[in-house]
Amino acid sequence: MHPAVSLLLFTTLSGAGFGLIAWTGLGFGPTGTWFAWLDAFVAGLLVTAGLSASAMHLRRPDRAWRAFSQWRSSWLSREAVLAAATSAVFGAYALIWIFTGARLLPLGIIAALLSAITVYATSMIYTQLRTVPRWATPLTPAVFLAFAAAGGALVLSVLEGGRSSPIAAIALVALVLAWIVKVAWWQRAMKTTRASAGASPEQATGLGNIGAVSRFELPHTGSNYLLREMVFQVARRRARAVTRLAVLFGALVPAVLLLIFLSFAPSPALPVLALVSHFAGLLCERWLFFAEAEHAVGAYYGAR
Amino acid sequence: MDMTSLPQPGAKKLGLVIDLDICVGCHACAVACKEWNTSAYGAPLSDQDPYGGQPEGTWLNRIHSYEVKPEGEPAQLVHFPRSCLHCEDAPCVTVCPTGASYKRGEDGIVLVDESMCMGCGLCAWACPYGAREMDMAEGVMKKCTLCVDRIYNENLPEEDREPACVRTCPAKARHFGDLGDPDSAVSRMVAERDGYDLMPDQATKPVNKYLPPRPKTGCDNGAAPDNLAQLATVEPSGLLGWVDKALAMLE
Ligand code: SF4
Ligand code: SF4
Ligand code: SF4
Numbered sequence: 001m002h003p004a005v006s007l008l009l010f011t012t013l014s015g016a017g018f019g020l021i022a023w024t025g026l027g028f029g030p031t032g033t034w035f036a037w038l039d040a041f042v043a044g045l046l047v048t049a050g051l052s053a054s055a056m057h058l059r060r061p062d063r064a065w066r067a068f069s070q071w072r073s074s075w076l077s078r079e080a081v082l083a084a085a086t087s088a089v090f091g092a093y094a095l096i097w098i099f100t101g102a103r104l105l106p107l108g109i110i111a112a113l114l115s116a117i118t119v120y121a122t123s124m125i126y127t128q129l130r131t132v133p134r135w136a137t138p139l140t141p142a143v144f145l146a147f148a149a150a151g152g153a154l155v156l157s158v159l160e161g162g163r164s165s166p167i168a169a170i171a172l173v174a175l176v177l178a179w180i181v182k183v184a185w186w187q188r189a190m191k192t193t194r195a196s197a198g199a200s201p202e203q204a205t206g207l208g209n210i211g212a213v214s215r216f217e218l219p220h221t222g223s224n225y226l227l228r229e230m231v232f233q234v235a236r237r238r239a240r241a242v243t244r245l246a247v248l249f250g251a252l253v254p255a256v257l258l259l260i261f262l263s264f265a266p267s268p269a270l271p272v273l274a275l276v277s278h279f280a281g282l283l284c285e286r287w288l289f290f291a292e293a294e295h296a297v298g299a300y301y302g303a304r
Numbered sequence: 305m306d307m308t309s310l311p312q313p314g315a316k317k318l319g320l321v322i323d324l325d326i327c328v329g330c331h332a333c334a335v336a337c338k339e340w341n342t343s344a345y346g347a348p349l350s351d352q353d354p355y356g357g358q359p360e361g362t363w364l365n366r367i368h369s370y371e372v373k374p375e376g377e378p379a380q381l382v383h384f385p386r387s388c389l390h391c392e393d394a395p396c397v398t399v400c401p402t403g404a405s406y407k408r409g410e411d412g413i414v415l416v417d418e419s420m421c422m423g424c425g426l427c428a429w430a431c432p433y434g435a436r437e438m439d440m441a442e443g444v445m446k447k448c449t450l451c452v453d454r455i456y457n458e459n460l461p462e463e464d465r466e467p468a469c470v471r472t473c474p475a476k477a478r479h480f481g482d483l484g485d486p487d488s489a490v491s492r493m494v495a496e497r498d499g500y501d502l503m504p505d506q507a508t509k510p511v512n513k514y515l516p517p518r519p520k521t522g523c524d525n526g527a528a529p530d531n532l533a534q535l536a537t538v539e540p541s542g543l544l545g546w547v548d549k550a551l552a553m554l555e
Binding site: 001057058059060061062063064066067069070072073074075076077080125128129130131132197198199201203204205206207209210211212213214215216217218219220222223224225226229230295296297300301 | 308309324329331334358359360361362363366367368369370371372373374375377379380381382384386395397398399400401402403404420421422423424425426428429430431432433434437438440443444500501502503504505506507514516517
């Protein structure tokens with residue numbers, strides 16, 4: 001699948017934004033009014049940036065409002081509705097916090113729950129696709145949720161700047177858990193082929209009971225939408241290198257930095273570096289998520 | 305409105321039956337489809353760089369050719385037209401967030417209301433058969449309409465009220481009809497020839513069916529010469545024979 005920059009930014013930024021909303025709603029982070037401003041501003045920025053990136057993916061963004069209508073059947077529509085609902089609830093929570101200084105835990109818990117369901121809905125946009133066997137597993141929502149939790153906790157520990165609450169430790173634990181889930185996802189993915197989803201060239205053409213099916217001639221001499229969007233091959237051969245970068249910058253570097261921060265050097269610069277590194281690694285992870293995924297239609301083209 | 309939920313399955317299931325034994329891979333159906341649909345339902349089917357070095361465009365029907373190799377026997381060439389199968393459990397419809405994609409209850413045709421489509425492309429990702437292509441000029445999703453603007457069109461002569469691809473196929477490899485009616489000509493054809501679904505494991509329940517190539521008769525029945533080159537060696541006679549002999553003396 002084509003790793004569109006808009007989708008990489010959408011899934012990573014909005015994930016971190018909803019993660020931040022969730023940890024804030026659960027009562028983590030300082031309580032001062034100045035912090036309420038900062039926290040609400042950054043959460044709003046991340047979520048808005050993520051959703052704007054996803055709108056960039058649309059060819060008719062003027063009709064994006066219609067995506068709120070089909071929540072009964074469509075995960076993409078549910079994602080839109082839930083993102084709006086989460087933002088509204090968290091907006092109310094933040095306003096009350098800013099103007100009265102009170103952090104209403106029940107409202108915060110609702111915002112946290114809605115955040116989690118929103119990230120789940122985002123992941124289901126991909127998980128629901130039987131056509132992309134690497135994505136169609138309950139491990140995909142687990143990966144999205146775990147990375148949203150880790151990213152949100154990292155952002156919160158950056159905003160907090162010191163070691164006054166356990167959020168940096170939570171970020172470290174969430175990070176380790178997220179990568180454990182991701183390794184499980186990768187292990188399944190390595191064993192998952194198009195044929196395991198019933199989409200070998202033989203099953204695609206139904207000619208398998210005559211013999212082995214191979215491409216003789218393509219239907220068109222040039223490229224087309226299908227090939228660009230779903231039979232993405234450019235730079236897939238670099239997947240191993242990108243995997244190493246993802247693990248190095250997404251997992252190892254931030255984990256070590258957080259460990260140093262927590263054990264003997266409470267410099268506010270360390271969580272910042274950890275966050276920057278993690279985000280770079282996460283972009284690599286998301287790039288692989290798309291670039292390595294094979295779509296059933298590739299079977300007709302005799303290619304990935 | 306709740307369009308992208310699937311309708312209650314109706315009795316009528318309009319669709320195509322494609323005979324892979326007969327198709328000669330001429331692409332006439334794809335050309336006729338492009339010709340009709342670029343000026344009919346919805347936006348035109350645009351081309352990008354049509355006269356340049358990398359021409360491409362939106363097509364609703366694509367003709368592949370495959371080599372099929374039975375074990376220990378000669379390979380066969382099978383031409384394979386690919387277009388929307390108007391699935392009963394159409395995943396392209398249920399994923400659509402805007403309500404643009406829908407399946408009609410009355411005849412099962414799967415359509416896109418282009419005035420509602422936001423061009424997200426998710427429906428094309430959900431279709432295992434590559435039946436949907438984004439129009440790069442209009443920014444909306446295009447797909448086979450089963451020529452919904454021909455089949456019920458009373459302004460057309462009776463014989464033209466079928467999809468353009470079926471009407472045009474010079475080999476009669478394409479058939480149109482009601483696959484929900486077990487007595488229709490298409491349903492009987494499917495029953496007689498063991499018509500099948502593409503990628504049944506994808507659980508889309510396609511309405512369109514494909515008829516398999518008929519079994520080939522083997523080459524080991526004694527009738528076929530071992531060496532075709534023998535047949536091509538002709539002993540010349542008459543004037544040519546004299547010239548041939550004269551030339552041989554000069555060698
Ligand atoms: S063939 Fe593809 S586009 Fe057509 S109904 Fe089935 S899933 Fe949808
Ligand atoms: S591209 Fe259009 S028809 Fe397809 S899912 Fe998106 S809005 Fe619906
Ligand atoms: S027009 Fe008929 S014979 Fe030619 S490619 Fe289409 S189905 Fe095959």
